[in-house]
Amino acid sequence: MGPDAPYQVHEVPDFTLECGATLRPAKIAYQTYGELNADKSNAIVYPTWYSGRHWDNEWLIGSGMGLDPENWFIIVPNMLGNGLSSSPSNTPPPWDRARFPKVNVRDNVALQHRLVTEVFGIETLQLVLGWSMGAGQTYQWAVSHPEMVRRMLPFCGSSRTAPHNQVFLDSLRTALQADATFQGGWYEPEALPVRGLRAFARIYAGWGFSQAFYWDEVWRELGFTSLEDFAVGFWEGFFLDNRDPNNLLTMLDTWWTGDVGRTPGHDSTEDALASIKAKAIVMPAEKDLYFPPEDEQWAVGHMSNAELRVIPGVWGHFAGGGANPVDTAFIDAAVKELLAS
Template sequence: MSRFPHVRIGDDVRAQEQLLSEHCGIETLQLVVGGSMGAQQTYEWMVRFPGRVKRAAPIAGTAQNTPHDFLFTKALVEAITSDPGFKDGEYSSNADVVDGLKRHAGIWAVMGFSTEFWKQEVWRALEFDSKEAFMEGFLEPYFTAMDPNDLLCMAWKWQRGDVARHTGGDLAEALGRNEAVTRIVPINEDMFFPVRDHEYELELTPHATIRVIDDLLGHLALFGVAPTYIGQVDRYLQELLGEDV
């Protein structure tokens, strides 16, 4: 895996399109929806195949990765690659990189949830009795089970997500290609895909409106563990599916 080539969000979407078109015979999509890097893919669909996407709902992710997001991801990458057990990607199992993966989880703890998630001890709802127990019982196992090279592939891709690659760097021109009726759906407590970054892209996207999810979990509301999260997503998607296109 250390020699797996770099792939981009655009490669994902090109492959998805090929699968849908050649194997399933599907040419028109009633709805493209995804969260985080899935939102990056959604924007890629909107810009790359505008005539074929009827509705789109990018959730908690942007069309063009921001510099802050690049630096956040860089910190995540460095937590892994600095582990001596990483050995330039030639580790024998992810257990060799467990210290780096735990530090990676620790940075997610800071940026992935919100300040209020920790202050209000929302982890109690997940049946932990301390933030340390939540880290050891939830976030660390979640990330230490992952393959470090996989994570690095994803990080490289995430950092370079940018639909303006289609238009020589002109984001307005790229988003201007969108024909789908679109709901842009940020999460109000997201610390690294903040609402204002979505609002900025909203201004550039035809046929788009915004619906903000209220969730103290922040970006990791995407886990869907808050009882109120899925209801909000469902409501916004039903509203979107109810629109004539």
Template structure:
């Protein structure tokens, strides 16, 4: 096991449901300094675990463990933190309670403050649903978070993004004839169709047209779709995926008692220096929506990743995109926050 567990005890979620013996799986990189002010929080995205975040951490990179103490908390529902696949009855599998982004960040805040005694965070960074969590950190704890850097992720799930996630969910529902009482019959084999649905959204039209998958060693489109999309999704537990899809579909940094659904107000309340990096060809977390959000954050720069890798410009696969993200993070971390 290359990660640690933080026991949260019985947690009352935003829904009012109490999840007993909840826990966060997390991994840290580097050392916490004496002043406890060299902290970077880097939450995981939908379907990812801490290992998938490691491409952005390393000597000489912006997230340099020789300089920073980097905490990667795993999303609830991802199979490592409390999830349908690792929770005993009565909250196992399809019975797992609904968890919000607000819940996730609140519990991560407990990890950061209770376990480590941290009061200031230099940066919260994340891709996709990790990006939503970085916005949420900025909105939930404006005096604690000095910088945020969401990439390929919005501050809420805009309508079309909701529909994309709903299509992924529908592929699983179809496997049980849209009968929610049969959800516990789902197996990982049923995830194959979900991978196929997502294949059309994860990368741009230009990526497929230019057959960039050949550079990754795939001889044909069919080989690529089966070898990447089907394969990666069939490694996931379908109940974990349904839980994360719910979290994603209802993500909104203002959907909580602090902002009562006033999205613009939530954005205006973020005090952190922000670098918002959408993929300019992202098909479902669009640059246009990020632009709207960045305009309302008082100290935000809007810096799109010019790439034909679509949503996956932020996935750590394409070296040009990786360098763009890392360079922007270096610039952001070099800015003084007067704090």
């Protein structure tokens, strides 16, 4: 599916973010797959990732897969700031564009919890899973609602945004804001800071895939004919495809500040991780430059019922993006195993 993929919207009339601002209303866009059973015991939450929309998660949902709509009721909520849920690009003044308030991971999970409980009356989630920022939301769900989340499978993501990852995010922000057209976030929707977006994409290109991916020219498997063809066709194309700069910055701040240790009632990341009750398979990618396996090994060491299972190969962060069938099968096998446990 694509930008015309159908979805529903749940509105919360007054939703106060941790920063103190209130969205009136807050809108959470979502799509569901499968049917909720009579006792509401087959629900799964699968949040989106940085700039991803609900249809971008569909590669892991399907007949015969772990996330089979014949068996499970899968809710894919769109993150705040992604252009479908409340975002700088779709919020009316005075909270529009550059004035849109700061959003953190806990805000996203709190709004998703409202969706799950208010719209569907669900009290137990059999699984929460997600890629990248979706993994961060997965960790937060398990910390914020330990009695509700039975199982969790965060892949290519983390419970706390690491300093090296924050350095990367700061470089993205700087590239976007350096474009004169950006105008402090008050650009017109029809006059996007395209130079800034292209620079943003070029920085991303060095991080999204591993050194070995480029050494082996694996981009050829995606149909590209040269390094430049890949940089322009894949990366610049990705961020020029209906992605609003203020939306990107909102989600970037959400990513930058990610840390389950900031959850009320916890005084450290270690303490928050130790509070998780869910059975977990934590799946970093072997050569992920954002979320290296040793970071997730540290997290698993503070969890009571978690296994570290590294996704092998050279695809780096995009091992979790659904772009290659080998990694998809590896992740799907873990989903099946976890749901069968």
